[in-house]
Structures are given as C-alpha cells and as structure tokens.
Amino acid sequence: MEKKNFNKNKLINYWTESADDDYETMLVMYKNEKYNWSLFVGHLIIEKLLKAYHVKVKNDYPPFVHNLLRLAEQSGLKLTEEQETEFANITAFNINARYDDFKMSFKEKCTKEFTDEWIKKIKLLRKWIKEQIKK
Numbered sequence: 001m002e003k004k005n006f007n008k009n010k011l012i013n014y015w016t017e018s019a020d021d022d023y024e025t026m027l028v029m030y031k032n033e034k035y036n037w038s039l040f041v042g043h044l045i046i047e048k049l050l051k052a053y054h055v056k057v058k059n060d061y062p063p064f065v066h067n068l069l070r071l072a073e074q075s076g077l078k079l080t081e082e083q084e085t086e087f088a089n090i091t092a093f094n095i096n097a098r099y100d101d102f103k104m105s106f107k108e109k110c111t112k113e114f115t116d117e118w119i120k121k122i123k124l125l126r127k128w129i130k131e132q133i134k135k
Helices: 006-030 034-059 068-075 081-098 100-109 112-132
Strands: none
Touching: 006 100, 006 112, 034 068, 034 081, 034 100, 034 112, 068 081, 081 112
16 A cells, blocks of 8 residues: 555544444444444454554554454554453454354344443453553
C-alpha cells in the first residue's frame, strides 16, 4: 500500500473511533440477547484497536488479517499467556459467528453466562489496548 497520504494520527483515530462505535453496538446486541453477534462485534473491537496499535508502533498501515494473535505479534505487542488464550478464543468468535457451518453451534454455545464472561474479558482487553495506544 502506498504511504504518500499516510497520516498516522488520523489513521489511529479512525481505528479507535470505529472500535468505540462497535463497542456501543456490542452492548446493544448484548442487551437485546443477540449474544453470538455481540461476541462477533467484540472481536471487531479488539481487532480494530490492535490495528490502531500497529499503526502507532510501526508507522505503517495495519496488515489485512483478522487473527488477533497475528496482529499482536506483527505489532510487537507483548501478551501474557492468558491474553494469548483470550485472543485465540476471541478470534474464533469471528469465524464461528460468520460462517454457516459454525453459526448454529456457536449460537447455542453463547448462553448469557458464557457471553457475560467474554464481554467482561473483551472490556478489560479493550481498556488495556487503549492504554497501550496512549503510551
């Protein structure tokens, strides 16, 4: 991708503002008991924040990937083992909510209790990544 119109701050703001919009969507989906879709959007939140972080530290456009572990790795973001596991699980929400062969089983898995647990984790990861972006 050509960098001649690259504006680092504008790009970081684009990804973080988009993630903030998605955060509101995740909460609405959750409130309306669309648990599988709320977790799908939760994945988008973390992905977009990781892309903002990538822009910050690499001074370049983020890669075209959805895998949260790969995004973190390509950005040089240091994760704990627990965060690695959480990123792997959240990445699966993207695939499971999107593709028909996985949709129904994922929807059944997304009970209120399961979703409550993962929404809390997504909120904590969101806060942590935003802190990394501000550093």
